[in-house]
Amino acid sequence: MNCPHCDFSDSRMKLHRHLGEAHLDRVTTEHDVETGKMKYIVECPMCGLKYQHAVKPRYKDPRFLEEYKAEIALVAFDQLLYHLEDKHPQEAEIDAPNSKDQTSNPDDSL
Numbered sequence: 001m002n003c004p005h006c007d008f009s010d011s012r013m014k015l016h017r018h019l020g021e022a023h024l025d026r027v028t029t030e031h032d033v034e035t036g037k038m039k040y041i042v043e044c045p046m047c048g049l050k051y052q053h054a055v056k057p058r059y060k061d062p063r064f065l066e067e068y069k070a071e072i073a074l075v076a077f078d079q080l081l082y083h084l085e086d087k088h089p090q091e092a093e094i095d096a097p098n099s100k101d102q103t104s105n106p107d108d109s110l
C-alpha cells in the first residue's frame with residue numbers, strides 16, 4: 001500500500017516500519033502536567049481526521065514521551081493504517097494478498 005506522506009509503496013508491514021522511520025514527526029504526543037495523562041495524536045493526511053489516544057504512562061518520567069516516541073508512533077501509525085484501509089482503500093492501494101498481514105512485528109514491542 002502507499003505511504004500517505006510520500007511516494008513510498010510496499011506491503012503493510014513494511015509501510016508501517018517506513019512510517020515509523022521516515023515520518024516520526026507526524027505523530028505528536030502531549031503530556032498534561034496537571035493530570036499526568038499522556039496521549040498521542042496522529043492526523044490522517046487525506047481527510048484531516050485526528051486520532052487521539054491515551055498512552056498508558058508506565059513510568060512517571062517526563063522523558064517517557066521522548067524515549068518511547070518511536071514505540072508510541074508505531075502504535076499510532078498502526079491506527080492510521082487501519083483508518084486508511086477502512087476509509088481510503090483506493091488511495092492507499094491496498095494489496096489484497098498482504099492485507100491480512102496484521103500481526104504486530106516482534107520488533108515493535110519492548
Ligand SMILES: [Zn+2]
Pocket residue numbers: 003004005006007008018019022023
Ligand atoms: Zn513515506
Ligand SMILES: [Zn+2]
Pocket residue numbers: 044045046047048049083087088
Ligand atoms: Zn482519512
